[in-house]
Amino acid sequence: MSKEFDVVVIGGGPGGYVAAIRASQLGFNTACIDATSDKDGKASLGGTCLNVGCIPSKALLQSSENYFNAAHHFGDHGISTGTLKMDVAKMLARKQDIITKNTGGIAYLFKKNKVTSFHGVGAFKAKAGDAYVLEAKLADGTVEEITAKHVIIATGSSVRQLPGVAIDNQLVLDNEGALAIPAVPKRLGVIGAGVIGLEMGSVWKRLGSEVTVLEAMPTFLGAADEQVAREAKKFLTKETGLVINTGVKIGEIKAGKKDVTVNWTDVAGAAQVSVFDKLVVAIGRVPNTSGLNADAVGLKLTERGQIDVNDDCQSNLPNVWAIGDVVRGPMLAHKASDEGVAVAERIAGQHPHIDFNNIPWVIYTSPEIAWVGQTEEQLKAAGVEYKKGQFLFSANGRALALGEGKGFVKMLADKTTDRILGVHIVGPFASELIAEAVVAMEFNASSEDIARIVHAHPSLSEALHEAALACDKRGLHS
Numbered sequence: 001m002s003k004e005f006d007v008v009v010i011g012g013g014p015g016g017y018v019a020a021i022r023a024s025q026l027g028f029n030t031a032c033i034d035a036t037s038d039k040d041g042k043a044s045l046g047g048t049c050l051n052v053g054c055i056p057s058k059a060l061l062q063s064s065e066n067y068f069n070a071a072h073h074f075g076d077h078g079i080s081t082g083t084l085k086m087d088v089a090k091m092l093a094r095k096q097d098i099i100t101k102n103t104g105g106i107a108y109l110f111k112k113n114k115v116t117s118f119h120g121v122g123a124f125k126a127k128a129g130d131a132y133v134l135e136a137k138l139a140d141g142t143v144e145e146i147t148a149k150h151v152i153i154a155t156g157s158s159v160r161q162l163p164g165v166a167i168d169n170q171l172v173l174d175n176e177g178a179l180a181i182p183a184v185p186k187r188l189g190v191i192g193a194g195v196i197g198l199e200m201g202s203v204w205k206r207l208g209s210e211v212t213v214l215e216a217m218p219t220f221l222g223a224a225d226e227q228v229a230r231e232a233k234k235f236l237t238k239e240t241g242l243v244i245n246t247g248v249k250i251g252e253i254k255a256g257k258k259d260v261t262v263n264w265t266d267v268a269g270a271a272q273v274s275v276f277d278k279l280v281v282a283i284g285r286v287p288n289t290s291g292l293n294a295d296a297v298g299l300k301l302t303e304r305g306q307i308d309v310n311d312d313c314q315s316n317l318p319n320v321w322a323i324g325d326v327v328r329g330p331m332l333a334h335k336a337s338d339e340g341v342a343v344a345e346r347i348a349g350q351h352p353h354i355d356f357n358n359i360p361w362v363i364y365t366s367p368e369i370a371w372v373g374q375t376e377e378q379l380k381a382a383g384v385e386y387k388k389g390q391f392l393f394s395a396n397g398r399a400l401a402l403g404e405g406k407g408f409v410k411m412l413a414d415k416t417t418d419r420i421l422g423v424h425i426v427g428p429f430a431s432e433l434i435a436e437a438v439v440a441m442e443f444n445a446s447s448e449d450i451a452r453i454v455h456a457h458p459s460l461s462e463a464l465h466e467a468a469l470a471c472d473k474r475g476l477h478s
C-alpha cells in the first residue's frame with residue numbers, strides 16, 4: 001500500500017532537511033527520503049554538509065589551526081609548550097563527535113516538526129493524476145511506495161572525477177577521504193586550487209605535510225576579487241606554506257601500492273613528475289541525478305546534468321521542485337537552505353524572494369576570505385563607476401591583540417549613489433564580518449550608512465567601519 005504525503009523531499013542535506021522542516025511548519029504532511037548512512041549503516045541526516053563537507057572540514061580546520069598556532073605563534077605570547085604532539089586519531093574522533101551531534105540534531109528536529117523520515121534511495125516511479133508515485137529502496141532492504149502531491153528534489157552533488165584515475169579513498173581521495181586521513185601524510189598532492197583544495201590543503205599542511213596544489217587555471221581563485229586573491233595567495237604560500245602551481249596540465253596519474261605518481265606540465269610547458277603519499281582530487285562537483293529515474297516522469301535536466309529549474313526552483317513538471325547543489329547557482333549550504341525555505345513557502349502559496357546577487361562566499365583558510373556582491377573586475381567590465389574604501393587589519397587594535405593583523409577589508413560603492421556594491425575581506429573572522437555587509441547590501445545601504453553606525457571598540461568590525469569611511473576619503477585610522 002502506498003503511503004501518501006503532501007510534500008516529499010528527496011535528499012536530507014541543508015537544502016532538503018530545511019525544506020522538509022519548513023513544509024511541515026506550514027501544515028503539510030511531509031516526508032524526507034535520504035540515502036546517507038553512518039559507519040554503522042544507520043541514517044545520518046544532513047547530507048554532504050554535515051557528514052563530509054562544511055562541518056567536518058571546519059572541525060579539522062580548527063584542530064589544525066590550534067596545532068599550527070601552538071607550534072608557531074604561542075611563543076609570541078610567552079607560552080612555551082615543549083615538544084608538540086599531534087594525535088590524529090583523537091582529532092578525527094572529535095570531528096566525528098561533532099558530526100554525530102549535528103546529524104542527531106536533524107533527526108531530533110524531524111521528530112519535533114513531525115517530518116516522516118525514510119532512510120534509503122528515492123526515485124520516481126510514475127505520475128498518478130496530479131500526484132507522483134515514488135519508490136524508496138530502504139537501507140533495511142525493503143521497498144516503500146510513496147505518493148506525493150509535491151516533490152522537492154535536493155539530492156546534492158558528488159566529486160567530479162578526474163578521467164583516468166579512480167578515487168579509492170585510500171591513496172586517491174575525494175572530500176570524504178581528505179577528511180579522514182588516518183596519519184599526517186608526508187607528501188600530499190591536491191588537484192584543484194578551489195575551495196576544497198585550499199581548505200583541505202591547509203589542514204594537512206598545518207599538521208606537517210608538504211602540500212603541492214596543482215591548478216589548471218592560470219589565475220588563482222578566479223571567482224574572488226583580484227586584489228583579495230593576490231593577498232590570499234601570498235599568505236597561503238608564505239605563511240601556511242602551500243606550494244601552489246597554477247596553469248598546469250595534469251597528465252597520467254599512476255596509483256602504486258603506497259604512493260601516487262602524477263605527471264603534469266607546468267605553466268611554462270615543462271614536464272614535471274610528482275610523487276605523493278596521498279592525492280586529493282577537488283576539481284569541482286557534479287549534480288546527483290542518476291538515481292532519480294527522471295525519465296519515468298519526463299523530468300528535464302540541463303546540458304550540465306543539473307535539474308532544469310527557473311528562478312523559483314520549479315522544474316518542467318508541475319509540483320516538482322529542485323534546490324541546492326543539484327540545480328544552477330553556487331554550491332553552498334546556505335544557498336541550498338534558503339531555496340528549501342522558499343520552495344516550501346511557494347507550495348503554501350506565499351511569495352518569498354531570494355536575492356541571488358547577495359549570497360556571501362567564505363573560504364575558511366588562514367586568514368579567512370569572504371566576499372559578497374561585485375568585484376572590482378566585474379564593476380569595471382560592466383562600466384559601473386565606483387569608489388573604493390579599504391582598511392588594513394594591521395591598523396586594527398583587536399586584530400593585533402589576536403595576533404591576526406594581516407589582510408584588509410575593501411568596500412566598493414557606487415560613485416554617484418554611494419550604494420554598496422561589494423565587500424571583500426581577507427583577514428581574521430572574515431566569515432563573521434561579512435554578515436554586516438550582507439545585511440547592509442540587502443537593505444540597499446550606502447557606505448555612509450555604515451560610516452555613521454557606531455561599531456564597538458576594540459573589534460574587528462571597526463575595519464568594516466573604517467573601509468566605509470574611506471569610501472569618502474575620511475578614514476580616521478588610515
Ligand code: FAD
Pocket residue numbers: 010011012013014015016033034035036046047048049050052053054055057120121122123154155156157175196288291292323324325326331332333334335336
Ligand atoms: P547535499 O548536502 O549534498 O545533500 C544531498 C543528500 O541527498 C545526501 O544526503 C545524499 O545522500 C542524498 N541523496 C542523493 N540522491 C538521493 C536519492 N536518490 N534518494 C535519497 N537520497 C539521496 N558549503 C558552505 O556553504 N560552506 C562550507 O563551509 C562548505 N564546506 C564544504 C566542504 C566540503 C569538503 C564540501 C564537499 C562541500 C562544502 N560545502 C560548503 C558545500 C555544501 O556541502 C553543499 O553546497 C551543500 O551540502 C548542498 O546541500 P544540498 O542539500 O543541495 O545537498
Ligand code: NAI
Pocket residue numbers: 162191192193194195196197199214215216217250282283284285330331332361362363364
Ligand atoms: P571549485 O570549483 O571550488 O574548485 C575546483 C578547482 O579545480 C578550480 O579552481 C578548477 O579550475 C580546478 N580544476 C578543474 N579541473 C582541473 C583539472 N583537470 N586539473 C587541475 N585543476 C582543475 O570546486 P571544489 O574545490 O571541488 O569544491 C566544490 C564546491 O564545494 C565549491 O565550488 C563550493 O561551492 C563548495 N565548497 C564550499 C566551501 C565553502 O563555502 N567554504 C568549502 C568547500 C567546498
